[in-house]
Amino acid sequence: MSGIQRIALALTIVGAINWGLIGLFQYDLVAAIFGGGEQSGAIARVIYALVGISGLIALSLLFKPDEAFADKRETRTET
Numbered sequence: 001m002s003g004i005q006r007i008a009l010a011l012t013i014v015g016a017i018n019w020g021l022i023g024l025f026q027y028d029l030v031a032a033i034f035g036g037g038e039q040s041g042a043i044a045r046v047i048y049a050l051v052g053i054s055g056l057i058a059l060s061l062l063f064k065p066d067e068a069f070a071d072k073r074e075t076r077t078e079t
Contacts, residue, residue: 001061008057015051 001009014030021027030048035041 005057005061008054009061011051011054012058015048015055018051 018029021029030051031041031044034043034047
């Protein structure tokens with residue numbers, strides 16, 4: 001996994017936790033930390049955009065073949 005994919009995955013997890021807090025407790029952690037009520041703060045909007053972009057990048061991880069599985073398959077076919 002590349003560095004960009006790791007960062008994207010971490011931001012996606014942060015976004016998922018934030019949406020869980022919004023859904024369960026009506027508490028927006030990103031807006032509370034970075035300012036702005038109801039997702040109106042400029043920095044909070046940048047964070048939301050980064051989380052959205054990260055979700056798109058992390059989506060590519062769904063279709064990436066598992067490298068460990070591919071290595072095992074190659075060793076079986078060689079013997």
